[in-house]
Amino acid sequence: MVDQRRKAESVAQQIALKVQRAIVEGEIRPGHKLASQRQMVDQYQASRASVREALGLLQNAGLIETRHGGGSLCLNILAPFFEEVGEEPLAESQSLPIQVLEMREVLEGEAAFFCAQKASDPELSLLKQEYLRMSQRHQGGTTLHQAKADLTFHMQIADHCHNLLLISISQILYSRYFNAIYAVLLQNFKKRGRYPEQIGAQHQQIFQAIMARDPQAARTAAREHIAYTRGLLLS
Amino acid sequence: MVDQRRKAESVAQQIALKVQRAIVEGEIRPGHKLASQRQMVDQYQASRASVREALGLLQNAGLIETRHGGGSLCLNILAPFFEEVGEEPLAESQSLPIQVLEMREVLEGEAAFFCAQKASDPELSLLKQEYLRMSQRHQGGTTLHQAKADLTFHMQIADHCHNLLLISISQILYSRYFNAIYAVLLQNFKKRGRYPEQIGAQHQQIFQAIMARDPQAARTAAREHIAYTRGLLLS
DNA sequence: AACCGCAAACTGGTCTGACCAAACGGCGCT
DNA sequence: AGCGCCGTTTGGTCAGACCAGTTTGCGGTT
Numbered sequence: 001m002v003d004q005r006r007k008a009e010s011v012a013q014q015i016a017l018k019v020q021r022a023i024v025e026g027e028i029r030p031g032h033k034l035a036s037q038r039q040m041v042d043q044y045q046a047s048r049a050s051v052r053e054a055l056g057l058l059q060n061a062g063l064i065e066t067r068h069g070g071g072s073l074c075l076n077i078l079a080p081f082f083e084e085v086g087e088e089p090l091a092e093s094q095s096l097p098i099q100v101l102e103m104r105e106v107l108e109g110e111a112a113f114f115c116a117q118k119a120s121d122p123e124l125s126l127l128k129q130e131y132l133r134m135s136q137r138h139q140g141g142t143t144l145h146q147a148k149a150d151l152t153f154h155m156q157i158a159d160h161c162h163n164l165l166l167i168s169i170s171q172i173l174y175s176r177y178f179n180a181i182y183a184v185l186l187q188n189f190k191k192r193g194r195y196p197e198q199i200g201a202q203h204q205q206i207f208q209a210i211m212a213r214d215p216q217a218a219r220t221a222a223r224e225h226i227a228y229t230r231g232l233l234l235s
Numbered sequence: 236m237v238d239q240r241r242k243a244e245s246v247a248q249q250i251a252l253k254v255q256r257a258i259v260e261g262e263i264r265p266g267h268k269l270a271s272q273r274q275m276v277d278q279y280q281a282s283r284a285s286v287r288e289a290l291g292l293l294q295n296a297g298l299i300e301t302r303h304g305g306g307s308l309c310l311n312i313l314a315p316f317f318e319e320v321g322e323e324p325l326a327e328s329q330s331l332p333i334q335v336l337e338m339r340e341v342l343e344g345e346a347a348f349f350c351a352q353k354a355s356d357p358e359l360s361l362l363k364q365e366y367l368r369m370s371q372r373h374q375g376g377t378t379l380h381q382a383k384a385d386l387t388f389h390m391q392i393a394d395h396c397h398n399l400l401l402i403s404i405s406q407i408l409y410s411r412y413f414n415a416i417y418a419v420l421l422q423n424f425k426k427r428g429r430y431p432e433q434i435g436a437q438h439q440q441i442f443q444a445i446m447a448r449d450p451q452a453a454r455t456a457a458r459e460h461i462a463y464t465r466g467l468l469l470s
Numbered sequence: 471a472a473c474c475g476c477a478a479a480c481t482g483g484t485c486t487g488a489c490c491a492a493a494c495g496g497c498g499c500t
Numbered sequence: 501a502g503c504g505c506c507g508t509t510t511g512g513t514c515a516g517a518c519c520a521g522t523t524t525g526c527g528g529t530t
Contacts, residue, residue: 047485068511069492282514303482304521
């Protein structure tokens with residue numbers, strides 16, 4: 001008696017299920033584009049009509065959004081929960097920067113852990129690119145550029161952690177509360193006149209631990225890095 | 236400034252909206268089949284792909300159901316609320332037949348009212364056919380046949396009242412509680428040995444009032460008919 | 471007269487190829 | 501560096517074809 005439960009499912013449902021799995025597995029990340037419909041035709045060996053029907057199902061489920069001429073976008077399933085309710089943005093809150101850093105500490109630690117554990121070789125290659133680019137920016141460039149490069153590097157780590165919830169939360173944290181994060185860096189820069197030199201070494205530690213596929217070391221290094229940053233803010 | 240709100244809507248959404256309107260207007264009734272996809276292609280001047288997408292939207296909204304090879308079915312939107320919760324069917328209840336008749340009195344009255352007011356000429360023609368068929372059955376045929384013909388006639392009236400809620404409630408009443416209704420007729424038949432002769436005259440009154448497009452008279456006749464039937468049960 | 475079985479006619483599911491419109495991306499220009 | 505143009509890419513729609521189930525009507529049986 002072979003398992004035949006899925007025999008009755010339509011082609012579109014099978015495709016939709018595969019795409020959903022890809023999203024949950026972290027192969028497709030919120031905010032990134034899906035393959036084009038014509039690419040999916042080759043990928044799933046189905047007609048464009050069936051591919052389109054599958055995308056319709058996913059769109060209806062709130063997982064993706066599709067724009068005429070602009071491809072299909074994987075949505076952040078947590079975004080609706082972080083919509084601004086009142087009129088004034090939450091980022092104005094005094095305690096928010098600290099809360100953000102507290103969250104970052106655990107998030108970055110876990111992201112680094114899973115990234116070291118589960119990232120594919122091509123993904124590590126991309127991470128290496130981003131690391132080198134960030135290193136350049138830290139030697140020359142405005143504070144804003146440095147901060148952006150810094151965030152991009154950390155986001156890149158989260159992007160490759162293959163955990164949908166971790167990616168979603170990190171994205172929201174970085175996109176909605178960038179100003180709060182940036183404020184920390186700027187404040188510190190003004191106080192000391194330059195980017196703290198320890199940060200470069202900490203970044204290198206995280207990077208090397210991930211490249212060496214040492215999850216424990218990556219987590220430790222990432223958490224220490226954020227803890228250090230938080231310390232700068234409080235001082 | 237012309238209203239251009241609907242300009243951005245896709246072809247499928249426009250079709251889905253039109254079908255939804257047809258359902259609400261009573262042109263398409265719960266339990267009945269929609270036009271085939273190929274017919275809709277002509278009807279709405281769109282491709283079958285767009286028609287299918289529209290049907291997908293309606294199916295997702297829970298308005299219709301589509302079966303491979305068997306066409307699309309308009310669902311009864313109230314049915315989920317009448318699902319059996321416990322194990323024993325509700326129809327076993329003692330008071331149910333009376334409750335059903337109480338409901339029928341107002342439902343049939345309103346259905347006859349709206350049918351006289353809003354039914355199209357072709358629909359009245361169908362009603363006439365059904366009335367004649369019922370008359371034949373009442374002269375010869377088993378009690379079960381008479382009861383079925385009776386119900387079909389009343390259902391036909393509700394079917395053409397162009398009110399989605401009225402149709403939905405009537406359908407549920409007739410399909411789920413047919414036994415309770417039939418019990419009344421059978422009990423009366425056993426007691427008197429034949430179908431009460433007043434019923435024939437009452438049916439004729441209802442029929443003629445509707446054909447004359449006299450809503451008030453139709454409602455009165457229908458209510459009196461059910462009231463009379465209820466009286467038989469209590470005696 | 472009611473019942474059953476089979477074949478033709480629908481009807482929904484899928485595929486293919488084509489065309490249009492919106493968005494994207496590289497190019498030269500200022 | 502910023503801007504505008506134009507070819508390319510991508511989603512939206514359409515038309516026609518074929519396959520897979522369902523429904524229906526017919527002829528034969530009981």
